[in-house]
Amino acid sequence: MAKIFVLAEHRRGSLRDITWEMLTKGRELAxxxxxxLVALLLGFGVRDFAEELAQRAEQVLLVESERLENFxxxxxxxxxxxxxxxxxxxxxxxxxxxxxxxxxxxxAAQLAIPxxxxxxxxxxxxxxxxxxxxxxxxxxxxxxxxxGARQYMVTVRAGSxxxxxxxxxxxxxKSLSLPVEETADKxxxxxxxxxxxxxxITQSDILVSVGRGIGDSKNIPLVSGxxxxxxxxxxxxxxxxxxxxxxxxxxxxxxxxxxxxxxxxAIGISGxxxxxxxxxxxxxxxxxxDPKAPIFRVANxxxxxxxxxxxxxxxxxVSELKAG
Amino acid sequence: MVFDINEWDKYAVEEAVLLKExxxxxxxxxxxxxEEVEDTLRRCLATGADNAIRLTDKAFQGSDAATTARIxxxxxRDLEFDLILTGVQASDDGYGxxxxxxAELLRIPHTTMVTNIEIMNEKARVRRELEAxxxxxxxxxxxxxxxxQTGINEPRxxxxxxxxxxxxxxxxxxxxxxxxxxxxxxxxSDSRTKEEKLFxxxxxxxAEILQxxxxxxxxxxxxxxxxxxxxT
Numbered sequence: 069m070a071k072i073f074v075l076a077e078h079r080r081g082s083l084r085d086i087t088w089e090m091l092t093k094g095r096e097l098a099x100x101x102x103x104x105l106v107a108l109l110l111g112f113g114v115r116d117f118a119e120e121l122a123q124r125a126e127q128v129l130l131v132e133s134e135r136l137e138n139f140x141x142x143x144x145x146x147x148x149x150x151x152x153x154x155x156x157x158x159x160x161x162x163x164x165x166x167x168x169x170x171x172x173x174x175x176a177a178q179l180a181i182p183x184x185x186x187x188x189x190x191x192x193x194x195x196x197x198x199x200x201x202x203x204x205x206x207x208x209x210x211x212x213x214x215x216g217a218r219q220y221m222v223t224v225r226a227g228s229x230x231x232x233x234x235x236x237x238x239x240x241x242k243s244l245s246l247p248v249e250e251t252a253d254k255x256x257x258x259x260x261x262x263x264x265x266x267x268x269i270t271q272s273d274i275l276v277s278v279g280r281g282i283g284d285s286k287n288i289p290l291v292s293g294x295x296x297x298x299x300x301x302x303x304x305x306x307x308x309x310x311x312x313x314x315x316x317x318x319x320x321x322x323x324x325x326x327x328x329x330x331x332x333x334a335i336g337i338s339g340x341x342x343x344x345x346x347x348x349x350x351x352x353x354x355x356x357x358d359p360k361a362p363i364f365r366v367a368n369x370x371x372x373x374x375x376x377x378x379x380x381x382x383x384x385x386v387s388e389l390k391a392g
Numbered sequence: 393m394v395f396d397i398n399e400w401d402k403y404a405v406e407e408a409v410l411l412k413e414x415x416x417x418x419x420x421x422x423x424x425x426x427e428e429v430e431d432t433l434r435r436c437l438a439t440g441a442d443n444a445i446r447l448t449d450k451a452f453q454g455s456d457a458a459t460t461a462r463i464x465x466x467x468x469r470d471l472e473f474d475l476i477l478t479g480v481q482a483s484d485d486g487y488g489x490x491x492x493x494x495a496e497l498l499r500i501p502h503t504t505m506v507t508n509i510e511i512m513n514e515k516a517r518v519r520r521e522l523e524a525x526x527x528x529x530x531x532x533x534x535x536x537x538x539x540x541q542t543g544i545n546e547p548r549x550x551x552x553x554x555x556x557x558x559x560x561x562x563x564x565x566x567x568x569x570x571x572x573x574x575x576x577x578x579x580x581s582d583s584r585t586k587e588e589k590l591f592x593x594x595x596x597x598x599a600e601i602l603q604x605x606x607x608x609x610x611x612x613x614x615x616x617x618x619x620x621x622x623x624t
Contacts, residue, residue, distance in 0.1 A: 166522045170504045173492035182584035211588040253501035255531045262525025274622045310543035331622030351620040367599035371609050385614035
């Protein structure tokens with residue numbers, strides 16, 4: 069019977085959301101194609117995770133070793149090469165996360181299986197797979213096929229599918245005693261937690277967020293005026309931090325913070341997926357000169373225009389309303 | 393669209409030049425593409441790279457990420473190196489695949505999303521970006537491929553004079569023949585993933601675009617902000 073593999077991702081004692089999201093999509097594909105959904109779990113002391121995963125997959129393949137305690141792509145690759153060569157799944161799903169981006173390309177190359185990365189959807193017709201992914205920071209979608217392939221590997225973008233999905237009654241956990249070899253290639257040393265700064269943007273009801281469109285650090289005070297008038301907190305997108313215009317603690321997005329304000333005002337932010345993924349709920353307002361900017365696809369309200377004109381005017385209007 | 397160096401690659405080139413300035417050695421930049429890539433390579437030379445190689449051939453067109461890695465591999469396999477730096481991904485396609493695939497072909501270690509590099513004898517101790525501001529420290533045996541994340545450094549300003557000066561340097565051009573490749577080993581014929589079509593993302597939520605002159609739209613917006621609880 070054909071198999072669909074989903075590689076469970078976990079870190080510091082918890083399974084990551086992407087695992088459940090992939091199981092949701094994996095279940096749908098397995099049901100429509102008659103394949104068996106198998107969760108792969110590599111780790112150390114993760115029996116509890118296996119029990120959880122067994123609620124959502126026909127089978128859990130479990131490999132435990134001290135060497136698998138923390139993620140190490142080089143060691144994972146060796147174990148997964150064995151598993152995929154032996155079980156020959158039609159499809160292997162891996163998260164398009166820091167974990168999966170480290171692992172999937174070289175694993176696919178070693179196994180000579182074609183790989184499609186950062187996918188937001190998958191379709192299986194008969195044995196033919198197509199995937200959907202995005203280009204140009206989300207402005208265009210692209211459909212990918214795999215001519216002549218019999219096996220596929222896909223990395224899945226976080227948040228593409230719901231975490232809650234159909235369960236299963238089968239629930240088999242198969243513990244495999246594979247040799248897990250050490251490697252000199254790569255060694256995990258330690259985690260470094262995010263620096264706690266003086267501002268906690270996650271605690272603010274109103275965020276005014278600036279992006280690359282602000283052009284220069286010398287334009288930040290322009291926005292600070294609006295921030296003050298609103299009684300809001302200033303946040304930003306990644307490029308602003310990369311350019312050292314604002315500190316990392318103010319960054320919204322997958323590599324920064326996840327925020328849930330009442331109102332989120334995005335100024336000069338194009339709206340790359342990595343940024344949008346950090347905004348959970350609230351009213352989103354976008355000010356951008358590019359009408360095609362992906363931010364307008366998630367915003368509730370938008371102004372298409374020059375932020376250098378709009379922001380000072382908006383500050384005036386807000387001050388008037390407050391005084392009013 | 394403006395043709396420019398990929399954002400991630402800009403940081404990778406700067407990092408390579410910083411390492412050279414610290415430890416000596418030389419930096420070679422390799423790019424695949426038609427003539428418009430020359431400007432990008434000149435810019436890299438002006439940043440401080442010593443050599444530049446451009447891989448170009450009609451047959452390369454339509455190569456997917458894995459095949460692109462294969463072409464790069466043929467160009468790099470016989471060169472001497474301690475470190476290969478690439479960007480995490482390209483800003484257009486965003487595959488994030490070429491660096492690690494190249495490492496696999498070269499049978500050397502790799503690590504991705506690197507935000508800091510320390511060289512320690514035969515090893516590199518690097519910081520990698522994980523999610524939500526978390527990072528990890530890993531050690532990688534050299535030679536290795538590291539994919540560089542944006543923000544790792546502050547790419548230097550390259551003056552027009554600098555680019556002009558670099559114009560005299562030779563850019564080595566290699567095609568299918570020079571790399572010892574056959575037509576069926578590259579381009580669309582070798583690629584195992586194929587872009588079938590492009591389409592606009594379906595609209596899930598269309599923003600209400602406020603219409604009118606700047607005075608009107610900002611008045612309207614201020615009221616909306618107030619109504620949504622955004623005025624304290």
